[in-house]
Amino acid sequence: MSLVFVETIPYNSISSLLRKVAYGLATTCVLGTAVYIGYSVASPDNHSSKRYRNPELNDEIEKVVSSLKLNDEQLKHIMHCLEEEMNAGLSSETHKQATIKMFPSFVRHIPDGTERGQVLALDLGGTNFRVLSIKLRGNSHIELTSKIFLVPQSAMIGDGKRLFRHLVECLAEFMKKEHLLQSGICYPLGFTFSFPCKQESLASARLTTWTKGFSCADVINEDVVKLLQDAIDEKGINVKCAALVNDTVGTLMACAYKEPATSIGLILGTGTNACYIEDLDKVGTWNGDHDEPKQVIINMEWGAFGDNGCLNHIRTKYDEEVDLSSINPGQQTFEKMISGMYMGEIVRLIILDLLQRELLFLGHRDTYGDYKTPIYNRGGFYTKFVSTVETDEGIKFSNTRRVLEDIGIRNPTFDDCVIVQHICRQVSKRAARLAGAGLAVLINRMGKPTVTIGVDGSLYRYHPRFKRNMERSMEGLVNKDFKFKFALSDDGSGKGAALVACVAAHNAPELLTKHTREIIDDKTSEANSD
Numbered sequence: 001m002s003l004v005f006v007e008t009i010p011y012n013s014i015s016s017l018l019r020k021v022a023y024g025l026a027t028t029c030v031l032g033t034a035v036y037i038g039y040s041v042a043s044p045d046n047h048s049s050k051r052y053r054n055p056e057l058n059d060e061i062e063k064v065v066s067s068l069k070l071n072d073e074q075l076k077h078i079m080h081c082l083e084e085e086m087n088a089g090l091s092s093e094t095h096k097q098a099t100i101k102m103f104p105s106f107v108r109h110i111p112d113g114t115e116r117g118q119v120l121a122l123d124l125g126g127t128n129f130r131v132l133s134i135k136l137r138g139n140s141h142i143e144l145t146s147k148i149f150l151v152p153q154s155a156m157i158g159d160g161k162r163l164f165r166h167l168v169e170c171l172a173e174f175m176k177k178e179h180l181l182q183s184g185i186c187y188p189l190g191f192t193f194s195f196p197c198k199q200e201s202l203a204s205a206r207l208t209t210w211t212k213g214f215s216c217a218d219v220i221n222e223d224v225v226k227l228l229q230d231a232i233d234e235k236g237i238n239v240k241c242a243a244l245v246n247d248t249v250g251t252l253m254a255c256a257y258k259e260p261a262t263s264i265g266l267i268l269g270t271g272t273n274a275c276y277i278e279d280l281d282k283v284g285t286w287n288g289d290h291d292e293p294k295q296v297i298i299n300m301e302w303g304a305f306g307d308n309g310c311l312n313h314i315r316t317k318y319d320e321e322v323d324l325s326s327i328n329p330g331q332q333t334f335e336k337m338i339s340g341m342y343m344g345e346i347v348r349l350i351i352l353d354l355l356q357r358e359l360l361f362l363g364h365r366d367t368y369g370d371y372k373t374p375i376y377n378r379g380g381f382y383t384k385f386v387s388t389v390e391t392d393e394g395i396k397f398s399n400t401r402r403v404l405e406d407i408g409i410r411n412p413t414f415d416d417c418v419i420v421q422h423i424c425r426q427v428s429k430r431a432a433r434l435a436g437a438g439l440a441v442l443i444n445r446m447g448k449p450t451v452t453i454g455v456d457g458s459l460y461r462y463h464p465r466f467k468r469n470m471e472r473s474m475e476g477l478v479n480k481d482f483k484f485k486f487a488l489s490d491d492g493s494g495k496g497a498a499l500v501a502c503v504a505a506h507n508a509p510e511l512l513t514k515h516t517r518e519i520i521d522d523k524t525s526e527a528n529s530d
């Protein structure tokens, strides 16, 4: 074509024309190459092409992820709402309608490390059920043996009597193994029961509602201590339940045994909840005495924050879906945005949404156009995966790849890994910032110059960034005059119940056939004489 074109052109124009053609060809080549490269990079079928696409820049994904972001102003507003709800829960006039129940725990003395005795404890948390034997040596030293037992699904949703019989069977098995089934000694037992209970005394508490997947019949409004003691007596074992505590209270107590500045107990496990030390004159629902110390530990039951709709403006469609498919829709709004039982599920729903909109796992359909992955099934992405994915630093993504391969995504692309990690980070960061805002309310309210927050729960323990993200959010929210720090409480919820039971038993020796303090003293003198 170019030759024909040249023939029609006068001779003196040829050299300049050839130059133009050469330029034209060169330009076409360059443009062609550029277009080819551009196409390759943009091509939806080419995996290596998506390598350096940054999800921050992908509008669709970023829109989803930014719906999870909470700035300091939003958190301050949430703090304000939380404090109002707390006051409503504490006031006798508004307690009934209040969403956060703010139950007085009847625990008023914080341990100082001198407590002594041998005590048993049961810790029913939601996922784990543990039986513990605890020796308090009186020098801030605790010796502990424990065993984890399974609570079968059938016992979680069956008849209440069956659940308590199961707990007692486990207790008896443990005592047998530990040679504690001796006659003549009655062991005090502390029961950590981590469900909302209206406490009527240290050893009497009525369940107000089941949470965390439990829904046994004939337990709501019943005295849980009595149900447990009936099952113990039926089994005929030498145990007396001396105290029921919430796991938050247990955690606070166990931390305080080592670190007296502990004034908050926090749970970040299957569920989330917190307790703190409140002045008696702010507890309108308190019916007990006003002797020293004029304080009581309040079990907030903060998981229910938002159940009146006050958090709706920050909830996403994924939160709504998690709620609707739970066994307690409309309840535990705050908990469902924070805790281990729900975090993996929120991540799963986001991944599923992106997958269905063809923004993730491209090229992973089979010949029928289907994906074979548990991402389609409820519970198909565990919260522990969130921790694993976030453990990856840098661009290798070895853990993320392992998790994705575990859920059937073979050879995930670099981008798949980046996006999944981005989602996990934002979901867990939102949870940490919300929990941090809750803690900031408590620290500002108590007004103590230094506060230690005792924490228990697998989410806090194993997630690589949860603590850091909570601390960061709190830095902008806690009054600058107050210092705070976290203390991981090993087995705190169980140990704390034992501590409370030990103190209760010592204060009421008629509770026991033989004072367990003597057991400790006997063993100590035996050891000394050896």
Ligand code: ADP
Pocket (backbone or CB within 6 Å): 124, 125, 126, 127, 128, 129, 268, 269, 270, 271, 339, 340, 341, 342, 383, 384, 385, 387, 456, 457, 458, 459, 460, 462, 463
């Ligand atoms: P419980 O709530 O029964 O006292 P845990 O404190 O052990 O028990 O919490 C169990 C919950 O912690 C599980 O529901 C799970 O969601 C979450 N979890 C378990 N392992 C991890 C992990 N590695 N990272 C984050 N969360 C985890």
Ligand code: MG
Pocket (backbone or CB within 6 Å): 125, 247, 269, 456, 457, 493
């Ligand atoms: Mg627990």
